[in-house]
Amino acid sequence: MSKQKPKGRRKHVPLRTCVACGVARPKRSLLRLVRVQGSVVTPPVQAGRLEPPAPEQERGDGRAGASLPAHKIVVDPSGKQAGRGAYLCRDSACWKKALSSNRVLSRALRTSVSEDDRAALLAFLERELAEPGGVSEG
Ligand SMILES: [Zn+2]
Numbered sequence: 001m002s003k004q005k006p007k008g009r010r011k012h013v014p015l016r017t018c019v020a021c022g023v024a025r026p027k028r029s030l031l032r033l034v035r036v037q038g039s040v041v042t043p044p045v046q047a048g049r050l051e052p053p054a055p056e057q058e059r060g061d062g063r064a065g066a067s068l069p070a071h072k073i074v075v076d077p078s079g080k081q082a083g084r085g086a087y088l089c090r091d092s093a094c095w096k097k098a099l100s101s102n103r104v105l106s107r108a109l110r111t112s113v114s115e116d117d118r119a120a121l122l123a124f125l126e127r128e129l130a131e132p133g134g135v136s137e138g
Pocket residue numbers: 018019020021022023088089091094
């Protein structure tokens with residue numbers, strides 16, 4: 001690995017768009033949410049190979065409801081977790097906006113937002129973003 005000195009030209013800063021407010025910001029100033037398989041405990045170690053999608057179930061079976069795939073939405077602080085991701089500002093307003101309507105996240109992540117997901121994300125919001133101290137990032 002070669003180190004690049006922060007001298008001279010500025011490096012290109014990757015931008016990502018917040019799904020709540022639509023503002024593009026440097027990736028590092030955003031928080032990534034990622035959609036993961038709900039039942040996965042330990043992620044499989046694979047070298048860039050995607051698993052084929054699960055075979056479609058034939059209709060006509062008596063089963064109704066609960067047909068949505070078991071996806072879970074988690075916060076990915078490292079930004080490296082595999083899966084479909086969405087970005088939100090490190091701003092409680094954006095989180096509240098995204099969580100106030102499931103459509104924001106469900107559209108960005110192409111999955112449904114369960115009550116568990118919402119609760120988990122709200123907990124993260126309360127814990128990380130709604131600190132009473134008003135911590136500001138330099
Ligand atoms: Zn935002």
